[in-house]
Amino acid sequence: xxxxxxxxxxxxxxxxxxxxxxxxxxxxxxxxxxxxxxxxxxxxxxxxxxxxxxxxxxxxxxxxxxxxxxxxxxxxxxxxxxxxxxxxxxxxxxxxxxxxxxxxxxxxxxxxxxxxxxxxxxxxxxxxxxxxxxxxxxxxxxxxxxxxxxxxxxxxxxxxxxxxxxxxxxxxxxxxxxxxxxxxxxxxxxxxxxxxxxxxxxxxxxxxxxxxxxxxxxxxxxxxxxxxxxxxxxxxxxxxxxxxxxxxxxxxxxxxxxxxxxxxxxxxxx
Amino acid sequence: xxxxxxxxxxxxxxxxxxxxxxxxxxxxxxxxxxxxxxxxxxxxxxxxxxxxxxxxxxxxxxxxxxxxxxxxxxxxxxxxxxxxxxxxxxxxxxxxxxxxxxxxxxxxxxxxxxxxxxxxxxxxxxxxxxxxxxxxxxxxxxxxxxxxxxxxxxxxxxxxxxxxxxxxxxxxxxxxxxxxxxxxxxxxxxxxxxxxxxxxxxxxxxxxxxxxxxxxxxxxxxxxxxxx
Numbered sequence: 001x002x003x004x005x006x007x008x009x010x011x012x013x014x015x016x017x018x019x020x021x022x023x024x025x026x027x028x029x030x031x032x033x034x035x036x037x038x039x040x041x042x043x044x045x046x047x048x049x050x051x052x053x054x055x056x057x058x059x060x061x062x063x064x065x066x067x068x069x070x071x072x073x074x075x076x077x078x079x080x081x082x083x084x085x086x087x088x089x090x091x092x093x094x095x096x097x098x099x100x101x102x103x104x105x106x107x108x109x110x111x112x113x114x115x116x117x118x119x120x121x122x123x124x125x126x127x128x129x130x131x132x133x134x135x136x137x138x139x140x141x142x143x144x145x146x147x148x149x150x151x152x153x154x155x156x157x158x159x160x161x162x163x164x165x166x167x168x169x170x171x172x173x174x175x176x177x178x179x180x181x182x183x184x185x186x187x188x189x190x191x192x193x194x195x196x197x198x199x200x201x202x203x204x205x206x207x208x209x210x211x212x213x214x215x216x217x218x219x220x221x222x223x224x225x226x227x228x229x230x231x232x233x234x235x236x237x238x239x240x241x242x243x244x245x246x247x248x249x250x251x252x253x254x255x256x257x258x259x260x261x262x263x264x265x266x267x268x269x270x
Numbered sequence: 271x272x273x274x275x276x277x278x279x280x281x282x283x284x285x286x287x288x289x290x291x292x293x294x295x296x297x298x299x300x301x302x303x304x305x306x307x308x309x310x311x312x313x314x315x316x317x318x319x320x321x322x323x324x325x326x327x328x329x330x331x332x333x334x335x336x337x338x339x340x341x342x343x344x345x346x347x348x349x350x351x352x353x354x355x356x357x358x359x360x361x362x363x364x365x366x367x368x369x370x371x372x373x374x375x376x377x378x379x380x381x382x383x384x385x386x387x388x389x390x391x392x393x394x395x396x397x398x399x400x401x402x403x404x405x406x407x408x409x410x411x412x413x414x415x416x417x418x419x420x421x422x423x424x425x426x427x428x429x430x431x432x433x434x435x436x437x438x439x440x441x442x443x444x445x446x447x448x449x450x451x452x453x454x455x456x457x458x459x460x461x462x463x464x465x466x467x468x469x470x471x472x473x474x475x476x477x478x479x480x481x482x483x484x485x486x487x488x489x490x491x492x493x494x495x496x497x498x
Contacts, residue, residue, distance in 0.1 A: 079424045080375060091364050098370035106363045122338050122347045129342035130325070132377035179324045267409070 097128050100194050112191035123188045127180055127195035131202060135176065138169040139205035139213075143246070146209035149265055151250050152258045157269065169206065169213070176203070177219045185226055192230040200227045201239075208246035276301040277348075278332040280322060282309045283486040286385065286450050287341030288329045290442040294345055296479040298354040342373050345439040357436035368433040372425055372440040376447075383417045384447040384458070386410040391454040392494060414458060418448075422464050430471055437475040445472045446483075453490045 078085030078094040086093045086102070093099055104114040115121050145157045145165055176199065180187050187195040203220070206213050214221045228236045242249075279295065279302050281288035295302045307313045307328050314326045323330045323339050331338045331347070338344055349359035360366050390407045394400065421444070425432045432440045448469070451458050459466045473480045481488075 080420070091367075093367050093371055095371045095374035097374040098367050101370050102363055102367040105366070118347065118351055119336055122336075122343050125343035125346055126338060126340045129340035129373075129377065132374070133382065137378075175325065 097198065100198075104194065113194050113197075115188070115193065120188050120193075124193050124195045127187055128198060130180075131198060135169075135172040135199065136202045138165065138172045139202045141165050142169055142206040142211055143209045144265070144269065146206075146211065147246060147250055148258075148261070149269065151253065151255055152261050153265060154255070161269070173203070173213060173217065173220060177217065181219065181223055186223070186230075192227060196223075196227050196230075200224065204240055204243055207240075208243040210247055275334075276303055278303050278305060280305045280307050280319070280330040280332070281328045282307050282314075283483060284309060284490065285328050286381070286446040287443065289446040289449075289483040289487075290439070291329045291331070291341050291344050291348070292483045293442055293446070293476050293479045294348055294354075294358065294439065296482060297476045298348075298352070298358070300348060300352050300354065341443065342377075345442065349439060357438060359439050365434065369438045369440045372432050373443060375425075376440070376443055379417050380421065380444055380447045383410065383414040384450055387414055387456070387458070388450040388453050391451070391456065392490065418458065418462055418465060422462065426464060426468055431468065437472060441468075441472050442476075445469055449484060449487060453487055454494050455491055 074085075075081050077087055077092045079092070080094045082094060084094075084096050084099060086099045088102075088106070093102055101114060103109065114124055142165060145162055149155070149157055180195075180199075184190070186192050187199065203213060203224070214224060231239075277295075277300065279291065281292060281304060283289055283292060292304070294300070307319060309328070313319060314323075314328060320326055322332070322337060325339060327339065329339075329341055329344060331344045333347075333351075338347055346359055348354070359369055387407070387410050390410055391402055395402055421432075429435065431437050432444060448458060448465070459469060
C-alpha cells in the first residue's frame, strides 16, 4: 500500500471513526495506527492519533482529535470547531451532512448514495434537512438524560421531563416509519442512500443509554436489518461498538473529569 | 423550462422558511402559485393539509405530482431544476459544499435561537394571553447572541455573503430567520454593524421580493406596537 499520497483527511472524534469508515464506503481496510508512522502535517492538532483507510477508490487519513479543546489551530480546519471535519488540499469543510454530500459528488460514489435524479436527490435532502431538529435532537437527548446527566450531575432527570423527551422521540420514530419509509425498503426507494445512513446512526443513539427503540417497531427493525445487510454486518457492528458500549464506558469514567459539561447541561435541560 | 409549468407552493409568510422560498421564487421569476395556509388558524393541522405534509408544516412544494417538504430541500430543488442564476446554489463541489455546510448548521443554530425569541415575545403571549417570561427570554437572547457572534466570525467573516462573493440560498434562510424577532419590534442586529451590512446587501440583491415577503411580519410588528 502506497500511503505517500492521501486524497483527503478526515478529522473525527474517537467515536466518529467507525462512522466515517462506513459512511465512505463498504469496503474498508484499516492500516496501522500511530503518530510516528506519519509525517507531521501542518495544522494537525497536537496529540492526534492517525489512522488510514483504503476506502474503495480513494485513500483517506482519519485523524482522531482529542476531545478536550478545539482551539484556534483546529478552528482553521473546522470553522465550527466540531468534529467531523474534512480537509481536501486547501479546502476545509465542517458539518457531517455537508461532508458526505461533498464526498459523494467529488469522488463519484455509486449513484444510490446521493442519486443524480433530482427528485430522488430531493427526497434525500428532505430527510437530511428534517432530521436535524427531529430524530437527531431527540435521540441525543435520550443519551444525555439517561446516561450523561445522572453520571455528571449525580441526579436523575425528573420524570416529567423524561416522559416529554420520550414522547418526542417516539413521534420522530413514528414519522420515520410512516412518512419517510412507508412501504419502501429504504427511505428513497429500493436502495440504501445517505438518508438511511444518517438515519441509522441517529436512531442507534438511544441504544447507548439502554433504550431499545426497535422494540415494538417491526417496520423499523426490518429496515435496520436491511441497512445492516447493505453496509455489511462487520462494518455496521464495528461502527456501533462505541455507542453500544457507552453504558460500560460511562461506569469507568471519573465524573470529576466531566465537570466542564455542567454549565451546558444546566443551560439545555434545566 | 416547460411552458405552462407552474409550481404550487403552500405557505404562510409569517413563517421564516416560507419567506426564504417565496423570495427565491419571486426574485428569479419561477412560475408559481401560492396557496395560503394560515398557521394562526390551525390550517396546517387539517386532515387535508396533512395529506400533503404529515409533519404538518409549511412550506410544501408541489411540482406536477411531486410533493416536497423542508425549505432547505425545496430551495435546492428549485435552484437545480429551473434555469436560474447558478450562484444561488453553485454546481462546483467546493462552492456547493459551503452552502450545504451553512444550511446544515442553520437547523441547529440560527433557526431555533432566532425563532425562540419571537415565540417568547410574540407568539406565546398572543396565544396564551400571558406576559412574557423574562427569564426564558433573557436566556434565549443570550443564546441568540452567541449564534450571531458565530455567524459573523465563522461564516460571514470578510465575505460579502455567508458562503462567498455571491448571494446563495443560505443567505435567504439566514436573513429570514434573523428578521423574525422584528415581529415584536426587536432588531437583533442593531448592535452588529457587520451583520447589518450583510442584511442590506441581501436586501439589495433580492430587491422588492424582500419587502413583499416580509409584509405580513411588518404588519404583526405594527399590531404589536399598537397593543403596547
